[in-house]
Amino acid sequence: MTDAQPKKFAFFPGCLIPVRYPQMEAAIRKTLPKVGVEIVDLPGFTCCPDPIYFKSYDKLAWLTVAARNLAVAEEAGLNLFTICSGCTATLSETYQQLNTNKNLKDEVNERLARVGREYKGTSTIRHVATVVRDEVGVEAVAASVVRPLEGLRVAIHYGCHLLKPSHIMKVDDPDDPHILDDLVAALGATPVRHDEWILCCGKACKHETAPSEMMYELLKSVAAAKADVLGVVCPSCFNEFDLGQLRLAREHDDESLKTPAVYYFQLLGLAQGLTLEDVGLHRHKVKAPALEKYAAAAV
Amino acid sequence: MPPKKNNDEKRLEPTVTLDFEFKKQLEKIVDGTLVNYCYQCGACVGDCPSARYVEGFNPREIMLKVLYGFAEELVGPASPVWYCTNCYNCYERCPQNVKPVEIIIAVKNLMARRGIYPEKAQVGDLVDMVLETGRTAPVTAMTTKLREELGLPPLEAVDTDELKKILE
Numbered sequence: 001m002t003d004a005q006p007k008k009f010a011f012f013p014g015c016l017i018p019v020r021y022p023q024m025e026a027a028i029r030k031t032l033p034k035v036g037v038e039i040v041d042l043p044g045f046t047c048c049p050d051p052i053y054f055k056s057y058d059k060l061a062w063l064t065v066a067a068r069n070l071a072v073a074e075e076a077g078l079n080l081f082t083i084c085s086g087c088t089a090t091l092s093e094t095y096q097q098l099n100t101n102k103n104l105k106d107e108v109n110e111r112l113a114r115v116g117r118e119y120k121g122t123s124t125i126r127h128v129a130t131v132v133r134d135e136v137g138v139e140a141v142a143a144s145v146v147r148p149l150e151g152l153r154v155a156i157h158y159g160c161h162l163l164k165p166s167h168i169m170k171v172d173d174p175d176d177p178h179i180l181d182d183l184v185a186a187l188g189a190t191p192v193r194h195d196e197w198i199l200c201c202g203k204a205c206k207h208e209t210a211p212s213e214m215m216y217e218l219l220k221s222v223a224a225a226k227a228d229v230l231g232v233v234c235p236s237c238f239n240e241f242d243l244g245q246l247r248l249a250r251e252h253d254d255e256s257l258k259t260p261a262v263y264y265f266q267l268l269g270l271a272q273g274l275t276l277e278d279v280g281l282h283r284h285k286v287k288a289p290a291l292e293k294y295a296a297a298a299v
Numbered sequence: 300m301p302p303k304k305n306n307d308e309k310r311l312e313p314t315v316t317l318d319f320e321f322k323k324q325l326e327k328i329v330d331g332t333l334v335n336y337c338y339q340c341g342a343c344v345g346d347c348p349s350a351r352y353v354e355g356f357n358p359r360e361i362m363l364k365v366l367y368g369f370a371e372e373l374v375g376p377a378s379p380v381w382y383c384t385n386c387y388n389c390y391e392r393c394p395q396n397v398k399p400v401e402i403i404i405a406v407k408n409l410m411a412r413r414g415i416y417p418e419k420a421q422v423g424d425l426v427d428m429v430l431e432t433g434r435t436a437p438v439t440a441m442t443t444k445l446r447e448e449l450g451l452p453p454l455e456a457v458d459t460d461e462l463k464k465i466l467e
Binding site for chain 1: 328329330348349352353381382383384385386387388390391398404405407408411412416419420421422423425426429433434435436437438439442445446448449450451454457458459460461462464465466467
């Protein structure tokens with residue numbers, strides 16, 4: 001909205017990151033101030049709610065809960081940033097649906113009126129990667145780096161919900177996205193596109209074997225590209241890879257399937273001079289030995 | 300002795316049930332009417348990861364079954380809708396703005412309304428958790444320990460009063 005200050009955003013933490021992967025939240029909180037983004041914590045947010053299970057239950061209920069969250073940011077006069085692709089999808093789709101369908105907006109607002117709130121459609125939603133690219137700029141990210149991650153090969157995994165539906169997400173071309181490549185390159189690291197770089201992580205598919213087969217293909221492709229780490233921006237993809245690659249490496253008796261998944265902002269933290277402990281990398285199930293030499297380097 | 304049926308009579312025997320009520324209910328769900336614009340071109344199939352990895356999964360066929368009202372197959376215990384990865388490639392490719400993934404989700408909504416979604420869908424557990432705690436994941440002792448270690452404040456309980464009221 002127009003009266004919101006530039007580079008000052010309401011922080012929408014979601015559930016999975018603060019509860020299961022607080023190292024990602026720590027990385028966000030410790031890196032964004034160094035590139036001029038002010039994080040505003042607001043009381044009153046709930047689950048976004050999640051775009052897979054809750055949406056499968058009842059789309060109208062899903063839109064209503066999401067609209068309530070957006071109303072919380074509107075009341076504070078702030079635009080939102082999200083740190084999970086799922087939250088980004090839910091809130092962005094809600095913004096699009098309600099701002100283009102008056103009947104739906106009225107229906108949702110009838111329910112919100114019960115708790116004295118109203119969805120107006122004035123606060124925008126951006127994933128933190130997009131905030132950094134558009135509001136900070138890749139050059140300013142590079143300027144914040146005190147410990148370049150030279151030689152580190154980062155396999156790029158975009159996941160699905162950061163990019164699609166593209167007319168709603170408005171992040172990048174879903175068939176040839178560059179945002180993560182550019183942000184990884186800004187750290188001095190080498191972004192690696194592999195054969196299956198655009199494949200879904202498979203987490204939402206409830207088939208007995210298909211998600212494992214998908215991840216097997218993906219991890220083989222990452223290994224073939226000789227990547228040191230698998231860079232992600234979504235905690236659901238991270239969850240699928242972090243646990244999944246241990247299982248798959250055991251099932252296929254193939255240690256090469258283990259390419260540690262890391263959240264982009266953990267890498268940014270390392271490059272900005274933080275330690276492995278500062279960004280919680282020492283807590284990951286699949287350790288990333290390739291990162292230790294950077295953490296040991298003088299700042 | 301009953302008269303022997305000829306081939307024509309056999310052809311008239313019903314083999315599938317068309318459930319028009321299913322279609323009517325589906326159309327009341329957000330984006331549920333969009334399926335009517337599907338002209339069965341198959342653009343949704345080529346980039347579908349589930350079509351690649353799940354034998355028999357085909358989003359175009361799911362759209363056709365919705366159009367016909369073949370409800371039994373779509374909401375029955377062997378429903379293919381739970382094999383969708385929700386990747387949105389079909390939404391991206393569809394030239395008719397059908398949003399096939401949204402139709403698939405609408406079918407799931409319908410199953411939820413009828414209380415017949417399978418346990419593997421994990422929908423019920425998650426919705427209950429959101430209603431009770433405001434979150435999809437439980438805050439545990441490990442959560443508190445990790446947050447403290449990272450210098451983050453402890454997570455406070457989410458007030459779910461408003462959630463309950465807006466979802467009544």
